[in-house]
Amino acid sequence: MGEQGGQVWKVGDLARLTGLTVRTLHHYEHVGVLRPSGRSPAGHRLYDEGDVRRLYQVVALRDLGLPLEAIGTALAGELDLTALLREHLAHVEQQLTALRSLRTRLTALVASARSRRVGPDDLLGLTEEVIKVEETIRNYYTDEQLAFLERRRGEIGEDAIAAVEAEWPELIAKVQAEMDAGTDPADPRVRALAERWMGLLEAFHGNDPGVRDSLYRMYEENSEQITRQYGGPPAAMRDYIGRAQEAAG
Template sequence: MASTWRIGELCRRTGLTVRTLHHWDHVGLLRPSARTSSGHRLYDERDVGRLYRIVALRELGLPLETIGALLDGGGSGGPELAELLGEHLVHVERQLAALGGLRDRLAALVPAVRAAGGAPSVDLLALIEEVTRVDDTVRNYFSEEQLAALAQRRERLGEDAIRGVEAEWPELIARVRAELDAGTDPADPRVRALAARWMELLEAFHGGDPGLRDSLYRMQAENSAEIAQQYGGPSPELIDYVKRAAAAG
């Protein structure tokens, strides 16, 4: 008898969140093959194979839209499993090599800093470069030129302004979520005012640059479920609510 998993079981086995699987179902990326008589999602072994392909291709840097087109194109179900496993292995080995370099640098810096009471700026700059290289998520969405532009913008804004924006986000998200939970129409003036402030805070990040704005929106859209789960950021539903409120303004 073929194995099937309910969404909660699948999440426990894979480490993914229910919110993520709901989102992937909503956008048509991973739809369960069946449902129970009470409407609960049921995933079978073929769904698990597709799920692995999604996770692996996403880790390799492909956006969700591209992954969906690749998996659904030509009726082949996407790349052969053995080929994808090989590419995934190469990617993980590169990550391990990068992490090994970061570990070696940290191992060398810890005793030096303890002995000297501080670290030379040149060592800290090299450490920052190592950390940035290991963090693939941001680099999948922003070019080197864009990252440089963001660094310059951060310097122009100053740390006080940046901390102010970062401190305002949680309160703003909570206020918008309260309106969404209350069923307030996104065209309501109160919600439109919150959406306008939302866009102002985003502009503090991208400065009106359309390329930076598009990269930010794409990263947020394709990782919104994880951002909400891990960092308390806005959920996909909340982002859609804000977009509708902004459009109504």
Template sequence: MKVGELARATGLTVRTLHHWEERGLVVPSARTAADHRVYDDGDVRRVYQVVALRELGLPLDAIGDLLTNGSFDVVLAAHLEQVDARLTALRSLRGTLAGVVDRLRAAPAPDPSDVLRMIDEVSRVNDTFAQYFTPEQVAELQARRTEGEATAAAWPELIAAVRAEMDAGTDPADPRVRALATRWAELLESFHRGDPELREQLYRMRADNTAEVAAAGGPDQAMIDYIGGGRPARP
């Protein structure tokens, strides 16, 4: 498979695969006469190992060490253990929800203890940051929280300005929109600071949670598409 084919087949981005190659995690086994990357079955297994280990929360450096010294069956076993843990948590959450639904048939509102238990179980099943970021990346994002307060505060005003131009029917190529797009790109850059892996995870989290992002006041897909028409490729 060429890199584009592998990206489409796995749902990863070409940029991510290039980054993993630079880190020595997944290096294509061959090159064509035109110097295009070619991945064989062993390379695809290697991609799976990296994906599985990232899902387990390991940083890339640790993944590299494990791939050098470990084996495919170790990664499979660890991934299976995590999936089993998630299934156990989901079954527990389902039992709690079913019990609350039954009790709501006889009461106007759920008991506070039921609500607290559901919050706890939902958090364990669906910890958004844990799905997308390694512990090191979470710590880095938290460390930036204070210094990034000014940047975070700029987003609502920028989103409102973009929304106003959309509602007015302004062409995305208009200088006003291009200026907003430049500011948009600057805010994104200040958040991920050019880290390609962190950048990809941030975009992936937004893409996987578009409704939640919009409900929290963030941009919806229509706005992303609109601002994308007036600025260069994302930084």
């Protein structure tokens, strides 16, 4: 096990060191893009240095917009790690350029708004910057997936969508209350909340595997920003729900 007796990591340690959740690592194993190289005598998953290298490749390819179902195929051949690092760096630099530009414009407008009226030219320019940043969504959803989501929105209807959106804050508050009380995720109350949680998510992704994976990846990689701006569930809460799901079998 391991690369010539090198270092190994348990799944919890790997999750803590990378910022991924245990549930995500289990999912990667389930779909076959990252299987642990061995098991401890107690049956715990053990990842070696080769697995860590492959994990980075999976994460980088996801960040570059490749769906999980295509990553396994890409990794089946010899992937040039140096070339991937360069491509990943270029991709991140593009994202940073868009965000820096938006930040600069917003900072200037906030400062000037104290002494003058913010005019239409200002807002048009700001809108352009926001659109550039929003285009990063395409790093998570393919054109086909975005078209699927648009069709699904039409099928569900605006009233049903509004009802689902209105239910999220209440559900998040109930889960937070159970977390604050120290309730075991295996408790029937928490498992019922987890079932409803997954039902609300399914209303969005329609049980489409690609859309579901893209949604989870977007939350994994932007958890703090989503929580701060939109009140979305923090990573600890999503992990709590994941453990409730696992307990439910």
